[in-house]
Amino acid sequence: MPTAEPAAPRLAHPVVDADGHIVEALPVLTDVIRKVAGDHAADHFLGSSATYASRSGTDRLTALTGDQRRLGAWIAPWWSLPGDTLDRATAFLPGLLYDRMDAIGLDFTVLYPSVGLVAAGHPDAGIRTGACRGINTYLADLTAGLGDRMTAAAVIPTHTPDEALAELDHAVGTLGFKAVLLNNVVARTEPQPWYDVLALDSLHDYDPVWQRCTDLGVAVAVHAPTMGIGLRGSSTRYAYNHIGTFAAGGEAFAKALVFGGVAHRFPRLNFAFLEGGATWGVQLAADLAGHFDKRGGPNIAGLDPARIDPDLWADLFARHGGPSLAEPGLAAALRGQADNPPPELDDFRDSGIREAADIARLFDGFYFGCEADDPLVAWAYDNPLGVTLKPVLGSDIGHWDVTDMRHVVHEAYELVERGHLTADRFRAFTCDDPIRLHGRMNPEFFVGTPVAEYAAGLLADG
Template identity: 60%
Template sequence: MGHTAQRREAAAVVRTDYAAPMPVQLDHPVVDGDGHIVESLPIVIDYIRRVAGSDVADRFAGSSPAFASRRAPLLTEHRHRPAPGNPITPWWALPADTLDRATGLLPQLLYERLDEIGIDFTVLYSSVGLACIGQVDDAIRHGACRGLNTYLAEMLDGFGDRMTAAAVIPTHTPDEAIAELDHVVKDLGFKAVMLNSFIARPLPERGEGAQWLDVLALDSIYDYDPVWARCVELGLAVTVHSPSQGLGLRASSSRYMFNHIGNFAASSDAFAKAVFFGGVGYRFPTLNFAFLECGVSWGVQLLCDLVDRWHKRGGANIERLDPKRLDSDEWDRLLVRYGGDRFADAAVRRATLGQSDNPPDDVDDFRACGVTTPADIVGQFGRFFFGCEADDATIAWAYADRVNPLGATLQPMLGSDIGHWDVPDMRDVLPEAFELVEHELLSLAQFREFSCDNAIRLHGGMNPHFFDGTRVEAYANALLGRADVPA
């Protein structure tokens, strides 16, 4: 889908006075489920120093040349040079317009511009948070997350009627996750969080640098059920935004876009499958999950695949594939008759018959999910929300009820991504999103769900007071069916 707004020249640093108008007046608010705040790294490091001490702050600053931003020459010295096995990191990842660049940095400026941008309420996610929750060193990780969360709480203080920040939650162990969840909610007043959805853990027995990816909800070395339970207790949706750039087949040393495209979808797909197959969605049926900046097309594919696999391998269906059902005498007859001398040896026939006969103790991969019918699978997807950018035409696939299993529709959610390079002009987000309606890909009712209702359901479904005191409070209360407030 093409951009409707007139774009600036690449070298421009001052915005033009033109912005694409909305073709209609919406009869509902716009709730942005995934905007961004761009932190000042020198100030964040000062916050880390304040809460965790100089040693932790200095080691965090030294963990990447980009973090040592007080020393600009260091960045030039470390300019990336392609080398096999050295994945390129993001570059020029922020808008080149002065006003938009400053807007992503300064919550007060964003607050003043929200009406111009067309957003009534936004949930802002950290930019440097991904680097904080991914630190291998325990002290650096804990100190960086706590310092950043303090920074976010103080930067957004006083703007709660139009915006809120999501705290960053490290998840290397359940204990550290629970400790930070309690701290950000009870001490700092957060009501939204972003959890790290996978951990790269070392495999020293396989050599230096060997690692495996722990997706927390399945096959983990820890039991993360206490984390999911604490999220329910605190009224927090589990939102994830973990990148997979630099891992596996997304490790180009020369092309940032090679590594970037699809990376959030890949990590979200892995975590969603872990939540499903690990039985987390079954054991915690009231817990909402959001997968951010990844679109919804992979979610549609995952739902279709799960239903298809269940029909063939789920529950009692797996018994149809049991090799015990084979007739060994008929097998021998067929191989001798049609295989010729190659299969004259009975030992060869037996060995061939035994191929793929290596099942685990439990042959039902779906057992922990509590799934007995395809409807159970679709039902668990009712707690999944998918952050989508404004120019993503595949949002329409979420509503393809003639194709999706059992006529299912998924829950896409507007994630503006303002503050990052994906949005050259913040004023274009809403008109660009509305092209989905203009191109007859979404109805007005579906656009309302995408641009407003689903974000409210995600957070308000966990905490009915999430939107109290905000511009969208009355609308949210009506949508959520709050019985404790007057109609």
């Protein structure tokens, strides 16, 4: 058992965990998938990923044998669960977490699936949708009766809008979920291998999905790793692949939401980019402002080669070109170099951005999941842009990142003790913005919980 620790910091406000985890019991989950989706989905799903295989030799889990390392094939996560006995059991048992909530220092937590990331990304449609349906059924059963302190998030497959809509309706309408996790990076194979980020240049129109989330009152939370994509594909070092993986997936989706106009067209819809921190959000806001200033709206006209004065251009080449650039007609040809525009010139045409200040308006619906030991949360509040982002505490309890669940709130509060966050900003990080993330979508989200009165007052104030 863990050694005794001092109680969590005394705070004048609740602590709401925007991103904890349940670790699914795979033998039981397999039975549930078999019941709701049939033998094919059950028999083929769990063996599709080495992440949840085992070298322990039990026949209740998929066996992993031999050395999986192979040049050109990325190494899957391994030893990804807590090393402490009590914490590891807590990851599997929401009822145990429920009993430990006060000791951990959390008033309420939103728990996301672990195997769900594998399910939502499975390339086979029947296995993918069946596994997601099974996971959601499993999570609903496992957390029944615990809703005053926690809620699980349903996993929503997104290879097509239709499958997303079907599972949204079932998870929220039939099973009663209040939170959802969408797959935001879909691997496609046609017409060639590529990654679809749903909100820009997609194979499908996902506006019906964003509208359904708005109508159902659920925030769009995303958590897609990018391990194995591009330069994050080491065959021997999991840590190499893991560092930055959720930030990269979140940034790709956030950029798509802006350039594809989703954030502009659905101003009531909140988005949560989990486990990636907030520093990439600061960088994205800066890059959007810088690119808009040079290339957005009417500003792109300043780069049109037609603006070049042909006489001055020719004179400059004649006087300064020297023998190597004195070839007749060369100056005229170079005047058109890189004159290669697409039919539509304004990359920001769908974004709703008409001036740099509009970026802050779009970011008002963006929430950035930061773990308790993230030392850079303060950058979301103090940055040269003068833009305040919305970091939200994501404990990540249930995974290897948390070495002792009782330390989560302590670690987060060190930002205050070290002078990086004020008490008001700590309140926003650990309480107010996690409440706004879900409560602005669904004012009833926290009814019946220990934070109900606080949440009602906060949401009434806007």
